[in-house]
Amino acid sequence: MLIEFIKKRQLRQILFSIAMILIVSLVCSILKTWLSYKGVALILLMGVSVLAMTFDLIPVLISATLSALIWNYFFIPPLFTFAIGNTDDILMFSLYFIVAMVNAVLTNKIRKAEQKARDREEKENEVKLYNTLLNSLSHELRTPIATIIGAVDILNINEKNLSVANKKELINEIGKAIARLARQVDNLLNISRLESGMLRPKHTWCDLTEMMHQMLNSLDEVERNRISIHADESLPLVKIDAGILEQIILNIIYNALAYTPEKSKICIYIEVLSGQCKFIIEDYGLGFPEKEIALVFDKFYRLPKSKTGGVGLGLSIVKGFVEALSGKVILENHQGGGARFILNFPVQTSYLRNLKNE
Amino acid sequence: MSKAEILIIDDEPQIRRLLEIVLESNDYKVSIAEKGTLGIIAAANHPPDLILLDLGLPDMSGHDVLKELRIWYNRAIIILSVQSDEDDIVQALDNGATDYLTKPFRTAELLARIRSAIRRNFGGEDKSVVESGDLTIDLTARMVLKDSKLVKLTATEFNLLALLARNEGRVLTHQYLLKEIWGTGFQQETQYLRVFIGTLRKKIENDPNYPERIITESGVGYRFQSSL
Numbered sequence: 001m002l003i004e005f006i007k008k009r010q011l012r013q014i015l016f017s018i019a020m021i022l023i024v025s026l027v028c029s030i031l032k033t034w035l036s037y038k039g040v041a042l043i044l045l046m047g048v049s050v051l052a053m054t055f056d057l058i059p060v061l062i063s064a065t066l067s068a069l070i071w072n073y074f075f076i077p078p079l080f081t082f083a084i085g086n087t088d089d090i091l092m093f094s095l096y097f098i099v100a101m102v103n104a105v106l107t108n109k110i111r112k113a114e115q116k117a118r119d120r121e122e123k124e125n126e127v128k129l130y131n132t133l134l135n136s137l138s139h140e141l142r143t144p145i146a147t148i149i150g151a152v153d154i155l156n157i158n159e160k161n162l163s164v165a166n167k168k169e170l171i172n173e174i175g176k177a178i179a180r181l182a183r184q185v186d187n188l189l190n191i192s193r194l195e196s197g198m199l200r201p202k203h204t205w206c207d208l209t210e211m212m213h214q215m216l217n218s219l220d221e222v223e224r225n226r227i228s229i230h231a232d233e234s235l236p237l238v239k240i241d242a243g244i245l246e247q248i249i250l251n252i253i254y255n256a257l258a259y260t261p262e263k264s265k266i267c268i269y270i271e272v273l274s275g276q277c278k279f280i281i282e283d284y285g286l287g288f289p290e291k292e293i294a295l296v297f298d299k300f301y302r303l304p305k306s307k308t309g310g311v312g313l314g315l316s317i318v319k320g321f322v323e324a325l326s327g328k329v330i331l332e333n334h335q336g337g338g339a340r341f342i343l344n345f346p347v348q349t350s351y352l353r354n355l356k357n358e
Numbered sequence: 359m360s361k362a363e364i365l366i367i368d369d370e371p372q373i374r375r376l377l378e379i380v381l382e383s384n385d386y387k388v389s390i391a392e393k394g395t396l397g398i399i400a401a402a403n404h405p406p407d408l409i410l411l412d413l414g415l416p417d418m419s420g421h422d423v424l425k426e427l428r429i430w431y432n433r434a435i436i437i438l439s440v441q442s443d444e445d446d447i448v449q450a451l452d453n454g455a456t457d458y459l460t461k462p463f464r465t466a467e468l469l470a471r472i473r474s475a476i477r478r479n480f481g482g483e484d485k486s487v488v489e490s491g492d493l494t495i496d497l498t499a500r501m502v503l504k505d506s507k508l509v510k511l512t513a514t515e516f517n518l519l520a521l522l523a524r525n526e527g528r529v530l531t532h533q534y535l536l537k538e539i540w541g542t543g544f545q546q547e548t549q550y551l552r553v554f555i556g557t558l559r560k561k562i563e564n565d566p567n568y569p570e571r572i573i574t575e576s577g578v579g580y581r582f583q584s585s586l
Contacts, residue, residue, distance in 0.1 A: 204548055205549035206552070210556070214574060
């Protein structure tokens with residue numbers, strides 16, 4: 001497969017090189033009245049150099065040879081023969097041939113070296129990303145695990161001395177730590193589904209109002225009380241992968257819950273227009289610095305000086321999932337001071353809801 | 359009545375141990391199998407009242423265990439599965455599983471499912487009146503009362519509610535509901551179901567946004583819950 005592809009690509013390059021040399025030669029033959037054959041050599045050489053900038057070695061060598069022959073046959077006197085009249089021209093022809101070849105080989109070498117440098121840089125970046133992930137992950141996973149181990153130990157060792165209230169609090173902490181672990185694991189599973197390309201949306205009819213309320217039910221009461229949903233009473237059904245959509249909105253909400261002041265509101269607006277549905281999620285935190293907005297959807301990106309906790313995966317999952325649903329996500333700051341996420345998805349809608357039922 | 363017996367078929371020792379503690383402390387008699395083959399033998403030697411079957415077993419697929427058991431075993435089988443394999447769950451329900459739980463599950467939920475599944479072993483579904491808080495569904499008189507007031511339902515709405523209520527506590531898949539209410543050929547028309555569940559909820563739930571009676575099982579189906 002790969003070999004075939006390379007062959008095809010090379011064949012294309014060879015054909016293109018030949019065509020280009022022929023065209024340049026043709027132009028030179030038109031300009032012949034004003035040009036000496038020595039000037040023609042430089043123009044042809046330039047043609048070869050241009051080809052060398054992007055093409056593989058073999059097509060460039062072929063075009064170098066071809067141009068040398070054309071120059072000899074059509075331009076060096078005596079014309080229309082490969083014979084060359086004087087020593088000067090023989091020298092020039094030989095030099096032309098050598099320069100063209102050296103040119104081709106050198107340019108190719110430079111390009112290869114550049115590619116190698118790029119690869120190395122990419123690999124270094126990958127290692128850096130991987131290290132960032134490991135660091136933040138080990139923090140994000142170990143903190144709740146440490147909480148659980150600690151609480152269980154205290155419950156085991158001091159069982160008799162602990163007051164009922166303290167015991168309850170410890171158990172509560174264990175519960176919270178587990179919820180945090182579960183969120184992290186969900187996100188890791190999500191990112192690996194994205195990376196492996198195994199994310200295949202399953203679009204089924206979905207009642208958005210129901211879905212949103214069900215989603216809120218998965219949050220704890222304090223979190224839930226900060227969120228309000230604004231949607232038309234009679235939203236039509238839409239055909240969408242509700243599971244993926246839920247993960248998108250949950251990730252935006254988790255983000256808002258974590259990085260805006262306690263008790264500040266988060267508003268979700270839902271709108272279904274013909275052929276698309278739109279979600280607007282607004283918080284009342286500080287918003288995002290304008291110059292960081294373009295970066296926040298990058299994997300492992302975290303705002304400078306953001307508080308500890310978090311891996312920087314949430315919003316990159318949002319972006320990946322939105323794209324998996326062929327949607328768009330826009331992030332901006334609104335006038336109330338705070339972030340506004342606008343999500344748009346193309347969907348089929350069903351107004352069956354408005355029919356009378358018997 | 360003697361203690362109800364439960365057979366656990368699961369390969370994870372921690373989960374097995376946890377289930378054992380929870381079930382024994384709730385007065386069930388527990389037996390254990392860590393492989394599918396062993397589970398089938400254990401069930402054949404001494405048929406339990408209910409089987410908790412993990413879908414991910416080391417020696418054979420949980421689906422195959424389920425199919426083999428269902429050839430002769432007609433009491434409750436509750437499937438345990440990892441989250442987000444909705445297709446797996448639907449397939450297991452189609453193959454005769456009584457109910458399912460996704461890991462991680464809450465203990466209260468586990469116990470409620472087990473109670474309701476064992477109750478149905480003894481023909482619990484032949485009730486003619488189903489009650490759920492202030493809601494009364496009279497299946498023979500085709501009448502629904504909420505807070506002692508008559509609730510007006512269309513024929514389809516009533517049929518849907520009655521079907522769910524008759525299988526109270528049990529999850530019914532979208533396909534099953536569509537086939538029973540609208541007939542074959544409608545199995546893919548899940549939007550019908552969403553619409554009718556929506557209108558039903560407006561009539562019988564206290565807060566249709568937070569339903570307590572008709573519970574959505576995402577990607578799987580719906581469940582009627584009588585105890586609030």
